[in-house]
Amino acid sequence: MGSLLLVVGVGVVLALRPKPAPPVLPYRPAATAVLRPRPLESQLHAVHVSLQFLDANGDALSKRRLNVGYTEHYRDGAGSASRWIGLEAQTDERGRATIRCPLSAADAEARTLEFVDGAPNEGSSSARTGLVLLPNPVELDTLDLGVLALVEPGDDILLRNLDDDALEREFDRLVPLAALNGRHHAHVVVCLLEMARRGGEPWDKRIGPIWAKRGDGWMDSPGPDTPALEELEALTLLRRAQRRADPGEIRLHSSCAREFVIGEPMRLEIGLVNVDADESFWIPPYFEGGVRITARDTTGRSVTPKPQQPTIDDPPYQSSKLAPQTASWDWCDGLPWSIEISHQLKLAPGRYTLELQAPVDGNWDLSESLRGRVTLKSAPFEIVVRTPH
Helix, strand or coil: CCCEEEEECCCEEEEECCCCCCCCCCEECCCCCCCCECCCHHHCCEEEEEEEEECCCCCECCCCEEEEEEEEEEEECCEEEEEEEEEEEECCCCCEEEEEEECCCCCCCEEEEEEEECCCCCCCCCCCEEEEECCCCCCECEEEEEEEECECCCCCHHHHCCCHHHHHHHHHHHHHHHHHCHHHHHHHHHHHHHHHHHCCHHHHHHHHHHHHCCCCCCCCCCCCCCCCCCHHHHHHHHHHHCCCCCCEEEEECCCCCCEEECCCCCEEEEEEEECCCCCCEECCCCHHHHCEEEEECCCCCECCCCCCCCCCCCCCCCCCEECCCCEHHHHCCCCCEEEEHHHCCCCCCEEEEEEEEEECCCCCCCCCCCCCCCEEEECCEEEEEECCC
8 A cells, every 4th residue: 555645735745654554463362252152061062163364474374274183171080181183174265264173071171272284384394383272161152263373383473573462462372272282382482482582671570480480400280370391491581581691501521622534523522501690400301412513614604404313212311400600511520412513414624613502491303493492502613624634
């Protein structure tokens, strides 16, 4: 839409520009969900749920096939239980779809719908997903749940465009959903990363209680208001919200070589150092197994990493608590961790600048993306690769 020109007096032209479009909300409930009320849930055999689906840019996901997971969560004699049913949905040209959900557990404590875009974005192996909570108890046979944006795990484009209040509402919506469906924990972490990126007192106070509720190094059981985080994950988010340095840093051990020969082992001797001034923390499970190596040559060009297969075997596990200004090798007879460069990179002879990065969420699988995850890094350092004499 072009600008509207308004002439005021003689020779003065003001351009009245159209207001910018409001940001796309990850989820916007319908103004009303009441279409055809029924008095009792026990009289219902199924509920028809309608939603409009958008992508991260706010465009309708038209003519898309969606895989749908309908789950009823309830309690039985053994504790918490759930019943999952796989469904499909097809959106129309406006991105709307209706799903028939059978009601089989009359005593369900919660009911969720998970949506997965059946056709991932071009150039990406990650499917777009979204999760909504149905009203409970269900007293309607037709529900309009509004608008839901489907995004890839780790994608923060929607959250960066939200104001602070909308970001908090989305976090409050996602935490109880992730407690019911752990696959959506990644969306909670992206919310926390955005809060930490903005920083300042409001977000310090919001993330601080999560750190205060931590377990002793292990992931807390997720609850309706507290996400499950590793201890170091929560502390790192808190320090970023406080606009302080990350509490941990990957460093080279004093024994680490800086020159390597093609055809011979190219091992880096490394460790995790607690650089925080105040807090101790436990080393995340299998931390060293998830360390990624990136390299640039002397022209600044990145070296393409080798494809990694999903990790099956667990790396060595070290459970140690690091006090401020101590390193992981202080708790292992002075021995550092050893990682092989050639497992991740194929380097020709030359000089390279390397950097190390690892997630702190306990997932060491090198085939998993780091996007949308809390990570720690090393300072850049140089190595030299030579041909054999």
